[in-house]
Amino acid sequence: MxxxxxxxxxxxxxxxxxxxxxxxxxxxxxxxxxxxxxxxxxxxxxxxxxxxxxxxxxxxxxxxxxxxxxxxxxxxxxxxxxxxxxxxxTPMGVVYVGPVVYTFGTEEQQAQWLPGIADGSVGWAQGYSEPEAGSDLASLQFSAVRDGDEYVLNGTKIWTSAANHADWIFLLTRTSQEAKKQMGITFICAELDQPGVTVKPIISIDGKYHLSQCDFEDVRVPVTNRIGEEGKGWTYSQYLLGNERTSYARIGGKRSQLANIRAIASEIPTGGNQRLIEDITFASRLSAAEIKVDALEITTLRVLCSVKDGGSPGNEASILKIMATELAQEITGLFVVAAAEHGMRKFGDSVSPEWTGQSAFAAPGVASYLGARAQSIYGGTNEIQRNIIAKRVLGL
Ligand SMILES: Cc1cc2nc3c(=O)[nH]c(=O)nc-3n(C[C@H](O)[C@H](O)[C@H](O)COP(=O)(O)OP(=O)(O)OC[C@H]3O[C@@H](n4cnc5c(N)ncnc54)[C@H](O)[C@@H]3O)c2cc1C
Structure with a gap:
């Protein structure tokens, strides 16, 4: 475009x-x-x-x-x-919970939370997944029990991205065991820095700390921290997921990564006088990835343009999620091919100043290759996205 x-x-x-x-x-x-x-x-x-x-x-x-x-x-x-x-x-504030607050929250909640999200001074995390509730999110058991003007929170959220940088977390909680499981879910916000909350680090395969387990034990939050109605949290959570899944496109980043790979591959010799870019297998993978970025861009714009005021992209966002995340995995895979044996260098938290040429990009390249494996898992796995497309988009 x-x-x-x-x-x-x-x-x-x-x-x-x-x-x-x-x-x-x-x-x-x-x-x-x-x-x-x-x-x-x-x-x-x-x-x-x-x-x-x-x-x-x-x-x-x-x-x-x-x-x-x-x-x-x-x-x-x-x-x-x-x-x-x-x-x-960090999307949890501006992309995920912010639109939920201004669409479903009260004026007081908007005044309390939106300014800190919009000016970047307050960090948020997303508390959806639990040890026994990932793909089958509606079976979550994190409990919120009403006690006067407060809810008492107990349970564990896991794989919480950026909780180590967050001040607040938005939680899907169970307030009723009676109803159909989606109907007993309530959307509640809580501060992380308070008695009864423990944030434990999980180190991911790329060697970094960006995931946590968040344990809540008898944590009291005011009822005014609940967004919307009790038992309607599932509706708000699905609105949020539409925005989340569309946000994975990251076209600009993909284009600059591909330009970077093209530049690197034009320098790297593969034996004799041949450069990596002249290797037909590599060159066709690179060109295919470039074409897929164009396709992703057009599809993203089609989905975004179809969103009505105040709405969020619906089930079609699942198509974007699959396209964007598989492409991210392919692009980071091209970095690893370009890195060749330098990819075996230990990938650490940062590039050492004495690393030059191929080894300078190999370490972060391999870390981002490993990190990108998670893209087809978070935000709802790509298998689940295919189920959504089959059932709710194609009506199969
Ligand atoms: C890096 C990373 C960051 C994350 N960040 C967050 C976060 O900030 N907040 C948060 O709440 N969660 C987060 N998650 C959790 C993520 O949303 C879950 O891992 C995901 O929804 C899958 O759940 P699960 O891990 O329990 O796997 P499971 O649900 O146990 O799935 C295991 C496997 O079975 C497959 N499967 C399950 N059910 C079906 C089905 N019906 N049909 C076909 N296949 C199926 C899955 O596709 C998967 O391959 C993050 C995860 C990762 C890896």
Whole structure:
């Protein structure tokens, strides 16, 4: 898609590009380029830099603290953020819970939570999955028992991304065992830093700490932390998942990764005078991936353009989720091929300054290859997305 034919959009792109080149924190860009994990203060700093411009909650309407951009501006903004190598915005606040709060929350809840999400000063985590409830999410058992003006929370959430950087968590809780299992679920928000909450690290296959197990023991939260009606949490959770699954597209990032791979492959010799880019198998995999990015872009825009005001992409978001995540896995696989034997180097948290050439990109490349395996699991596994497409999109 060529958004640059419109001079207004071209001007907008230049404004965003110049912001990332001149005003965005350089230390954050350098750390991301080295494949290192950001600390909590660095995550806040990165997000507050966007928040200060009013650009963090890029898809929100103006009245709730967003920039009020159309699809085109949001798209250009994401492309430029990814092109600049800035860290992906933590989605749990701005993409996931924020729209739930302004769509289903009370005015008091909007005043309490939206400003901190939009300015990047408050981090959120998503408490859906449990040790015995992943794909079959509706069977969750994390309990919320009403006691006067409070709920008492007990249970465990697992695989909670970014809980180590979060101040708040939104939880799917069970408030009734009586009803059909989807009907007994309630959407409740809780602060993480309070007695009875324990956040335990889980180190993932890429060697990083971004996942946690969150245990709640007799944690009391006010009833006013409940979003919407008791027993209606499933409805809000599905609205949220539509936004979540669409957010995986990350077209700009995929394009810059592919350009990077093409550049690297044009340098790397594979024996004799041949460069990796001249290897027919590699070159066709690379070209196929580039074509798939175009297909993903068009499909993403079709889904986004079909969303009505205040709505979220429905079951069609499952198509995007599969396309985007399988493509991310393929692209990171190309990095590993380019890394060749350098991929055997221990992948750590960051690139060591003495590593040059192939070994400099191999370590973060292998870590991101391993990390990308999880993309077809989180947000609902790709098998579950295929079930959704079969049943709810194709009506089979
Ligand atoms: C890196 C990462 C980050 C995550 N972040 C979060 C987070 O922030 N918050 C959160 O709440 N959760 C998070 N998750 C959890 C994630 O949503 C679950 O792992 C996922 O929904 C799968 O659940 P499960 O792990 O219990 O696997 P299971 O549900 O036990 O599935 C095991 C296997 O069986 C298959 N399967 C199960 N049921 C069916 C079926 N009906 N038809 C076909 N195949 C089926 C699955 O596809 C899978 O291959 C994260 C997970 C990962 C890996």
């Amino acid at each position: 060529n958004l640059d034919v419109d001079p207004k959009l071209q001007e907008f792109r230049e404004e965003v590009r110049s912001f990332f080149a001149k005003d965005y924190p350089k230390d954050i860009l350098a750390k991301v380029a080295a494949g290192a994990s950001l600390t909590t203060p660095e995550v806040r700093k990165a997000e507050m830099a966007l928040g200060a411009k009013g650009w963090l909650a890029s898809a929100w309407p103006k009245e709730h603290g967003g920039p009020g951009w159309g699809i085109e501006e949001q798209y250009i903004f994401d492309e430029e953020l990814e092109r600049a190598g800035a860290p992906t915005v």
